[in-house]
Amino acid sequence: MGLNILLVEDERNLARSIRELLTAQGHEVSLAFDGNEGLRQAELIAPDLLLLDARLPGLSGPEILRRARAIYPTLAALVFTAYASVEDAVAVMKLGAFDYLQKPLDLDRLCVLVDRVEETVRLKQELAYYRSLDEPILVGESPAILSLREKIDRLSRLEGSQGLPTVLISGETGTGKDVVARLLHQQSSRRGGAFLAINCVALPESLVESELFGYERGAFTGAQGAKLGLMEAADKGTLFLDEIGDLPLPIQGKLLTAIERKTVRRLGGIRDRKVDPWILAATNRNLESLIGDGTFRADLYYRLRVVHLELPRLRERAGDIPLLAEYFLRLHATRYGKSGKKLAPDALSTLQAYPWPGNVRELSHAIEQAVLWSKDEILTAADFAWPGHLAGGAARPFATPDEAVRTLLREGLSSAEIEKRLLQQALEASGGNISQAARLVGMTRDILRYRMEKYGIAAG
Numbered sequence: 001m002g003l004n005i006l007l008v009e010d011e012r013n014l015a016r017s018i019r020e021l022l023t024a025q026g027h028e029v030s031l032a033f034d035g036n037e038g039l040r041q042a043e044l045i046a047p048d049l050l051l052l053d054a055r056l057p058g059l060s061g062p063e064i065l066r067r068a069r070a071i072y073p074t075l076a077a078l079v080f081t082a083y084a085s086v087e088d089a090v091a092v093m094k095l096g097a098f099d100y101l102q103k104p105l106d107l108d109r110l111c112v113l114v115d116r117v118e119e120t121v122r123l124k125q126e127l128a129y130y131r132s133l134d135e136p137i138l139v140g141e142s143p144a145i146l147s148l149r150e151k152i153d154r155l156s157r158l159e160g161s162q163g164l165p166t167v168l169i170s171g172e173t174g175t176g177k178d179v180v181a182r183l184l185h186q187q188s189s190r191r192g193g194a195f196l197a198i199n200c201v202a203l204p205e206s207l208v209e210s211e212l213f214g215y216e217r218g219a220f221t222g223a224q225g226a227k228l229g230l231m232e233a234a235d236k237g238t239l240f241l242d243e244i245g246d247l248p249l250p251i252q253g254k255l256l257t258a259i260e261r262k263t264v265r266r267l268g269g270i271r272d273r274k275v276d277p278w279i280l281a282a283t284n285r286n287l288e289s290l291i292g293d294g295t296f297r298a299d300l301y302y303r304l305r306v307v308h309l310e311l312p313r314l315r316e317r318a319g320d321i322p323l324l325a326e327y328f329l330r331l332h333a334t335r336y337g338k339s340g341k342k343l344a345p346d347a348l349s350t351l352q353a354y355p356w357p358g359n360v361r362e363l364s365h366a367i368e369q370a371v372l373w374s375k376d377e378i379l380t381a382a383d384f385a386w387p388g389h390l391a392g393g394a395a396r397p398f399a400t401p402d403e404a405v406r407t408l409l410r411e412g413l414s415s416a417e418i419e420k421r422l423l424q425q426a427l428e429a430s431g432g433n434i435s436q437a438a439r440l441v442g443m444t445r446d447i448l449r450y451r452m453e454k455y456g457i458a459a460g
């Protein structure tokens with residue numbers, strides 16, 4: 001990635017050869033030839049690494065280090081000391097220098113130390129990135145987000161000695177349901193307990209059951225020991241049931257009983273155990289239509305939505321896009337060691353014009369890609385126009401057929417409804433011309449006519 005280095009050295013020829021050497025290794029090196037100028041530049045450019053001669057006209061190296069560190073506490077520094085000047089070496093190490101080198105300089109050793117600093121800076125940036133992932137942050141100032149934040153605050157303040165109200169979080173994919181669940185937990189009186197999550201879509205029925213309720217030894221072939229279920233493990237903490245619409249029907253009844261009675265019985269067990277997890281559930285499917293289809297229990301639905309938080313689609317709060325874009329730019333730039341990137345106004349308007357079917361997750365991915373591939377500091381609209389993505393800002397609803405089908409399924413549409421919409425759109429696109437619409441969807445005219453009749457679609 002290359003470091004941004006400031007070298008303060010009064011021996012000009014030496015300074016220039018060090019700059020040449022380090023520049024060849026991919027670093028960016030600025031020079032200052034006296035102490036005062038060195039400090040001024042350090043304040044100005046906030047380098048990743050200071051290379052300092054200990055003895056300088058004006059301010060000494062250790063003095064520059066002390067003052068610069070007062071402003072940038074994590075700034076790395078390597079100090080060049082006069083041969084055998086032990087006091088200098090001790091002084092600079094006490095000030096937090098990364099290491100020191102004795103003069104005359106061994107340039108190979110200098111390169112090795114700069115490599116080590118680079119590795120440390122990269123690790124620190126990665127750590128900052130992962131820490132930031134751990135802390136749920138809900139970016140946005142739109143009325144919908146402000147009202148959501150207020151609801152989260154109010155829920156978090158509940159003491160709930162008798163248990164907290166179950167919360168159903170709904171919204172399209174990528175709108176931040178997971179973020180909201182984590183925020184609720186972290187701000188609430190449950191924050192001292194565990195936050196456990198289960199994705200109901202990812203697991204087969206038997207596994208969901210044993211994950212949720214646990215089992216006793218010998219409950220089934222292969223159950224060699226007892227296992228604690230998530231309902232028990234999240235006791236006094238929070239259990240987040242993600243994609244609840246996909247929970248198999250037989251387990252739905254068991255979950256309802258467990259929530260109502262605040263007890264669980266492990267598979268193969270004979271006694272009920274008292275549990276008190278705070279239940280948060282999320283869905284990107286329309287649970288009411290699943291109830292209509294008979295795949296989701298109405299009683300569980302009403303039990304879960306004691307409090308209902310509905311997350312807005314990103315396209316309904318496009319005013320938040322600049323804030324979110326800046327936030328993801330900082331996040332990904334830090335992650336890839338590319339700080340200093342900025343968004344040009346045309347990039348922002350491109351991002352605001354796009355409908356974001358994948359919502360905030362898709363925006364985050366778009367910015368990550370742009371940070372990765374753009375060579376310039378300023379990201380322009382062109383950086384968001386790679387094939388298969390925003391296509392110059394025009395609406396492209398889905399990247400792949402699989403994504404299209406997944407999204408339609410999440411909306412709770414049946415295959416008949418999906419086909420009906422497909423045919424309607426083909427007719428719209430062909431201006432009502434049946435032959436042309438049939439070609440678009442790969443059917444004969446007669447079959448298209450037959451299906452139009454079946455779905456009650458008029459020719460237009």
Ligand SMILES: Nc1ncnc2c1ncn2[C@@H]1O[C@H](COP(=O)(O)OP(=O)(O)OP(=O)(O)O)[C@@H](O)[C@H]1O
Pocket residue numbers: 137138139140171172173174175176177178179180283284360361364
């Ligand atoms: N308001 C927001 N502020 C900052 N980051 C957000 C916001 N909303 C979503 N994100 C980020 O977008 C990504 C997707 O969010 P999240 O996983 O919470 O969505 P989801 O609604 O749970 O999606 P799915 O239904 O697909 O599980 C995450 O990286 C998350 O951190």
